[in-house]
Amino acid sequence: MEASFEFEAQLRGETGTRKARSLRRALKIPAVLYGGREAPLPLTLSKPQVDKNLEREAVYSHILTINIEGQGPVQAILKEVQRHPSRESVLHLDFQRIYADEEIRVHVPLHFVNEETCVGVKKGGVITHNLVEVEVACLPGQLPEFIEVDLADLDLGEAIHLSELKLPEGVKPVELIHGTDVPVVTVLAPRVGEEEGEAGEEGGEEEV
Known part of the structure; x- marks a missing residue:
């Protein structure tokens, strides 16, 4: 409802x-x-x-x-x-x-879905949320309650940018209007040092 x-x-x-x-x-x-x-x-x-x-x-x-x-x-x-x-x-x-006939600007929250089943996460990646809300411009009747961001297919090193968000008709991110297409969320690969550290710990456990 x-x-x-x-x-x-x-x-x-x-x-x-x-x-x-x-x-x-x-x-x-x-x-x-x-x-x-x-x-x-x-x-x-x-x-x-x-x-x-x-x-x-x-x-x-x-x-x-x-x-x-x-x-x-x-x-x-x-x-x-x-x-x-x-x-x-x-x-x-x-x-x-x-x-009703005048455009408004409102900060709308982002709802991230399918984080646990994200392709990049399954490969050991870490999700970084660069934004948790987006300022949009639209007519009052077009205002969304939230914007859903599906991470299921996001791979290591990939990002979803403002221009890739699925928005209702007539809804525009304000930063895109100004020509700025920032990343909303990214999947970062684990750092080499962390991987080596984990491998070393596993090796140590085997020797014991």
């Missing part, structure tokens, strides 16, 4: 550090909704609802519904989560308004 996320919000009259601290003591989270054709809106959200939604990875690459009291629902994406540096508690959220 496709994930869906809603945030209940109230307009926030006062802003500033002191007011934000007061809100957090009352189990509220300050937020802002910006972008598009309207002025930014300072909002207040429920901390329990925020914490519950942020537990799921999909919230970061999904179209969200913000139900603003007195104004109705607004479609948005989550652009930034500010957390306390030591306690990891949420301090503030930034949302960006979206429109």
